[in-house]
Amino acid sequence: MTTSRREQLVVHALPGTHGTTVTARTHELTIDETTRYGGHDAGANPVEHMLAGIAAASLVVVRLLGEVAIADSAVLTVSATLNVDRVMGADDGAVIELIRLDWEVANAAHAERLRAALPDLASRRPGQALIDAAATVAEEVSVRASATAGLWCAS
Incomplete structure (x- = not known):
């Protein structure tokens, strides 16, 4: 019987003044809500x-x-x-x-x-x-x- 490969995936989220900054490995994303829902629309x-x-x-x-x-x-x-x-x-x-x-x-x-x-x-x-x-x-x-x-x- 062979064992299946597994990979641990981790992201880090930090709240900021204009949305949430999420880091995945070395990639950074900005996640935010539209102004309608209290955000600044700085990202999806x-x-x-x-x-x-x-x-x-x-x-x-x-x-x-x-x-x-x-x-x-x-x-x-x-x-x-x-x-x-x-x-x-x-x-x-x-x-x-x-x-x-x-x-x-x-x-x-x-x-x-x-x-x-x-x-x-x-x-x-x-x-x-x-x-x-x-x-x-x-x-x-x-x-x-x-x-x-x-x-x-x-x-």
């Missing part, structure tokens, strides 16, 4: 950073699944409907009501291969538990409009 908010992590992790796992061409050309938009009242303690519904992962790929062959890979992607994607915790999840794959723009008029 914590939930936007989580969505960015899901998007980036998704592309990394697609590459690990051997679909390098798809990972190199896909555009992934991750969006969520956040129940702000739940975060504020005024509601008991799901924190994230909807999370959407909208993939745009270069062509129909990429779309077919990516759709086939989605179950493997979900089983290996860091952050999948956040996706699974949403009340509603939608993950869709479409072919980039520019890739099909001239197809309908061909004779």
Whole structure:
């Protein structure tokens, strides 16, 4: 029996006058809320950073699944409907009501291969538990409009 590799990941967060400074290894991020929620809008908010992590992790796992061409050309938009009242303690519904992962790929062959890979992607994607915790999840794959723009008029 082989043992699985493990890697300890650590970030440090320090509150500042204009948001939170987070350091991951030698990389520094500023995380802040919009002025609407008392921040200075000096950086993306914590939930936007989580969505960015899901998007980036998704592309990394697609590459690990051997679909390098798809990972190199896909555009992934991750969006969520956040129940702000739940975060504020005024509601008991799901924190994230909807999370959407909208993939745009270069062509129909990429779309077919990516759709086939989605179950493997979900089983290996860091952050999948956040996706699974949403009340509603939608993950869709479409072919980039520019890739099909001239197809309908061909004779």
